[in-house]
Amino acid sequence: MSLLSFTVFLVSVFSFFSFLRPAPAAYEPKEEGILLNAAVLTDLHIGPRNPILQHNINKAFRNASAAKDGLDALAILGDNTMDGMEQQYSLLYASLTAHSKAEHNIVVVGNHDLWGMGSYLNGKNRFISYYNQSTDSNIDDIYYHKVINGYHFIVLGTESDMHTTAHITNAQIGWLDARLAEATAGGRPAFVFHHFPVGRVLEPERLEAVLKAYPNVLYFYGHVHRALGANTYTQAGDSLYYIDVPNFDGFSDDIFYYRGQGIQIEAYEDRVLLRARDYIRGEWLPDYEYSVPLV
């Protein structure tokens, strides 16, 4: 039995007793006519630091999954683990398997996920292998894309370990260009997920030029561990938007504190509504809501 199967088994045994805890309250979209509903979290940093973290991650996955008409996607934008250890990956995917009811789980690689395995290639292979075996997918590289309800989810990934900077090759830039062309051809928005903000990518102007070449592009990132604030939503071009997702673990002096916040994507015919949510406590944070009109 692999470590992943064993961890899934253990988490499933504990989950069997779920009738002992109240089901999370169902939540509704802001408006009628929603076409896509997705939750975005980042920087979980699953590691040995604090066992309470895992409890809160499980709770957040359950809360995110309690969307009234179902959750189309749950995305985690990297630094999913503290240092890419096998037991940390096993915990992540066991939690997703047991507690996320999203139609699709999307996982992005972060710098922490590539550390501790001796080489970038080992880290990349571990990322791909866990993603495929746990989500019934067949990705063959660290960057990939999925189409969900007609919306394109484009996942970028660094192609070498440059510590806290990302390296996106020209091949990946060309691939992104083609994906954005497909994604936006019918007037729908494209969702780009990357661990790193554009400014933390080597030669960022190459990436930004491609993102700006298409309408209705929403680029989500983590990495910088910022709280919700004026930094959260930035219009970076005519219809290019940067979304700075707060880190889930939200380090604090109180070791029992977890921020648990993320961004809910609600896509409608003429706009995308971005709504900050506390996924541990199951509450909207209405001060941090942002509407992207489609052009």
Ligand SMILES: [Fe+2]
């Ligand atoms: Fe991080």
